[in-house]
Amino acid sequence: MRIDSAVNNPSLAQGRPSTARLMGYLLLAGLLMLLDQRGEFVPRIRAFAEQLVTPVYHVAEAPAEALRGISTYSRSYDTVVEQNEVLREQLLGQQGDMQRLAALQEENRRLRALLDATKGRQVTFRFAELVQVSLDPYSHQVLIDRGADDGVFAGQAVIDGLGVMGQVESVTGGQARVRLISDPEHAIPVQILRTGQRTVALGTGEAERLNLPNLPDQSDVREGDMLVSSGLGERFPAGFPVAEVTRVDRETGEAFMSVDARPLAALDRGLEVLLVQPGQGMTGPDTKSAVAAADPGAELAAESGAGTSVDDSDPAAETASAPMSDAEPQAEALQDPAAELPGEDQ
Amino acid sequence: MSRSNDSVLVLLIALVLAILLALLPLPVFLEPLRPYWVGLVLIYWSMEVPRALPLGAAFLIGLLLDVLTASLMGLHALSLLVLVYLVRRFRPRIRFFPPWQQALAVLALLVNDRIIMLWSMIILGEPVPTWQHWLSPLVGMALWPWIFLGLDHARLASRQSERN
Numbered sequence: 001m002r003i004d005s006a007v008n009n010p011s012l013a014q015g016r017p018s019t020a021r022l023m024g025y026l027l028l029a030g031l032l033m034l035l036d037q038r039g040e041f042v043p044r045i046r047a048f049a050e051q052l053v054t055p056v057y058h059v060a061e062a063p064a065e066a067l068r069g070i071s072t073y074s075r076s077y078d079t080v081v082e083q084n085e086v087l088r089e090q091l092l093g094q095q096g097d098m099q100r101l102a103a104l105q106e107e108n109r110r111l112r113a114l115l116d117a118t119k120g121r122q123v124t125f126r127f128a129e130l131v132q133v134s135l136d137p138y139s140h141q142v143l144i145d146r147g148a149d150d151g152v153f154a155g156q157a158v159i160d161g162l163g164v165m166g167q168v169e170s171v172t173g174g175q176a177r178v179r180l181i182s183d184p185e186h187a188i189p190v191q192i193l194r195t196g197q198r199t200v201a202l203g204t205g206e207a208e209r210l211n212l213p214n215l216p217d218q219s220d221v222r223e224g225d226m227l228v229s230s231g232l233g234e235r236f237p238a239g240f241p242v243a244e245v246t247r248v249d250r251e252t253g254e255a256f257m258s259v260d261a262r263p264l265a266a267l268d269r270g271l272e273v274l275l276v277q278p279g280q281g282m283t284g285p286d287t288k289s290a291v292a293a294a295d296p297g298a299e300l301a302a303e304s305g306a307g308t309s310v311d312d313s314d315p316a317a318e319t320a321s322a323p324m325s326d327a328e329p330q331a332e333a334l335q336d337p338a339a340e341l342p343g344e345d346q
Numbered sequence: 347m348s349r350s351n352d353s354v355l356v357l358l359i360a361l362v363l364a365i366l367l368a369l370l371p372l373p374v375f376l377e378p379l380r381p382y383w384v385g386l387v388l389i390y391w392s393m394e395v396p397r398a399l400p401l402g403a404a405f406l407i408g409l410l411l412d413v414l415t416a417s418l419m420g421l422h423a424l425s426l427l428v429l430v431y432l433v434r435r436f437r438p439r440i441r442f443f444p445p446w447q448q449a450l451a452v453l454a455l456l457v458n459d460r461i462i463m464l465w466s467m468i469i470l471g472e473p474v475p476t477w478q479h480w481l482s483p484l485v486g487m488a489l490w491p492w493i494f495l496g497l498d499h500a501r502l503a504s505r506q507s508e509r510n
Contacts, residue, residue, distance in 0.1 A: 017401055017434045025405045025427050030466075032409075032420030037470045042419045049413040056414060060369035133369040136417035137377050138473050143416075177416055184473045205473030268374050 043170070051172045057133050057143065064132035123237050125159075125274040126150070131175060140183035140203065142166075144273060147174040155235055157276040163241040163264030164188065164229055165273055180267050181242065182207050190242050191230035195220050198230050201243060201261060207268040210243050212259040219257065221248055227261055237276055353395065353501035360387045360497055361407070369414060378478035381486040382456060384411055384422075385429055389452060390497050392433035393441055404430040418472060425459050432458070445491060452490045456483035 036042040128150075131143035146152050148171045156168040158178050166180040181188050186203040190212075197219055201210040215221060225245040231238025243261035250257050364383035372380060384407065391399050408423030415422070432455060433440065440451045460483060467474060 017398065017431055021401055022427065022431050025401055026424060029405065029408070029420040029424035029427060032423070033418050033466060033470060036419035037472070046413055046419055049409075053410070053413055056365070057369070060366045064371050132371050134371045134377065134380075134415075135369075136415040137479075138467070138475055139416050139418075140473075141416045 047170050047172070050170065050175075050177070054172055054175060057131055057175065061132045068132070124277040126277055128152075128158075128176075128273050128275055130271055130273065138205070140180045140186075140205065140207075140267075141169060142178050142180065144176050144178055144275075145174070146275065147171045147176050149173050151277075152176045152275060156278075157236045157240075158273050159240055159276060160265045160270045160273050162266060163243070164236060165265040165267060165270070167235055168275075178273070180207075181210065181263055181265075182267055188236060188242060189230045189232040190227040191238075192221055192245075193226040193228050194222075195225075197221070198232065201227060208262055209246075210261045210263055212245075212261060213256060215257045215259055217250060217255060217257055221245060221257070221259060223248055237278070353504055356497070356500045356504050357387070357391050357395065360390075360500075365411065365414065368411065378476065379481055379485050381482055381489055382459065385426065385456065385459060386452075386486055386490065386493050387497075388426055388430055389433050389455060390493060392430050393437055394494075394498070398434060399430055401427055401430060418467075418470065421463060421466060424466060425463055428462055429455060429459055445494075448494075449487050449490045453483055453487040456486045459483075 032042060036046070126146065128144040128146040131145050133143060135141050135143065144152075144158070152168055152171050154168050154171060156176075158165045158167060164181060166178045166183070166186065169177045169179040171177075179186055181201070181203055182205065183203040184205045187200050189198065190201045191198050197215075199212050199214050201212055204211050212227075223245055226241060227243045227245065229236040229238055229240045229242055241264050243263045245259060246262045247260040248257060249259070361384070364387040367383040368380070388399065388404060388407070404426040405423045408421075408426040409419070411417075411422040411426075412419050436451075440448060443451060457480075460480060464474065466472075
């Protein structure tokens with residue numbers, strides 16, 4: 001590429017830069033922005049360029065890493081013991097929950113079989129850490145330290161301990177960029193846990209607010225209602241908590257309500273995330289009768305990073321149906337079998 | 347020794363540092379205050395160094411910043427192009443301002459840059475930054491004298507060490 005030739009032409013060095021050249025570059029920049037915004041062509045260049053600049057992130061991350069290392073190292077023994085105790089307690093409590101969950105899953109599976117409803121899909125998790133660099137504050141994206149080499153793929157759902165965070169936007173060898181659910185370009189299909197009503201939650205550009213523009217005026221929604229992923233759209237597995245309704249505004253004369261919700265995931269302060277690995281074991285014969293629920297307690301005891309297996313799996317029945325996780329409330333499955341049909345609009 | 351070759355190394359180091367500072371994670375409440383490090387370094391470069399920074403280079407640095415910060419491709423390129431162009435354009439005047447006036451000029455440049463960014467974001471329907479982001483130019487202005495003195499000093503030192 002030809003850049004200004006100040007070397008060949010010393011008079012240019014002192015003088016004003018040419019306006020024509022400025023206009024040319026400005027047009028080019030504008031064109032790039034337009035194409036990038038429309039998602040045409042430029043994302044591919046960006047993906048390639050990201051491969052090249054990955055080392056920069058490693059350097060940029062160093063100070064923050066060092067700081068974190070120091071703070072971890074200098075933590076006193078007592079604090080660690082105390083923390084260990086708390087974690088142990090938590091683990092015990094959660095193991096108890098998991099045991100109950102196993103029973104519930106089994107029950108749920110039988111009820112689903114009775115209703116002839118869609119089957120759950122196996123979901124496993126993979127641990128990843130956020131890369132400690134700050135991206136453009138307007139873009140609502142984060143970097144994680146797992147990439148294509150670890151099996152991460154574009155479109156993969158990302159959650160943290162509290163709720164859904166977003167989805168993988170692009171991957172390089174060892175890193176991936178995740179678009180958060182708060183990004184204005186992001187939409188996630190959700191379901192109101194209490195009523196089973198489905199809608200879509202849009203990002204607003206604020207980390208603490210999602211917007212639900214598609215709820216008709218007469219829908220039953222209250223402040224404090226929990227929104228879980230509905231599994232429609234096949235990106236996000238069903239049943240993961242997404243947000244909590246914070247504001248319901250019924251304006252008379254409007255066809256739709258104005259509803260806001262607060263994302264549950266720690267979008268702007270988390271350090272660790274989980275990548276949702278979609279169903280494995282999709283092949284193989286129909287095991288409808290087999291009682292194949294894995295023992296979740298044993299799974300939990302496995303090393304972190306190996307991933308925890310939740311959900312029993314039935315490899316069959318995936319034709320055009322939304323992936324349903326058994327984390328979904330059972331009561332709803334009983335009361336409202338119609339809600340099992342994908343593609344309906346409320 | 348030739349003056350045309352001077353201090354390019356110093357400036358490149360400053361540029362790399364500025365890019366790393368742009369990526370440095372900050373607490374959420376400090377994030378909007380982050381000064382436009384790369385912009386400040388390029389202002390200095392265009393103002394003080396006899397050999398101009400070509401517009402093409404500003405464009406490429408901007409693209410690099412866009413890729414690194416995952417912002418809209420071309421946004422920083424546009425911003426840095428305008429910044430460098432304006433500094434070159436008014437260089438004879440800005441250069442001989444007294445320091446406080448120069449800092450004000452830098453503020454004006456940075457605010458103008460914010461306006462351009464905001465404008466392009468609105469046109470393209472991107473999310474609009476919160477009002478706190480207007481504080482960043484003020485931080486940039488407050489830092490300007492130190493960046494100016496620091497880089498001047500570093501360039502002088504490197505030139506002297508070369509002579510010896």
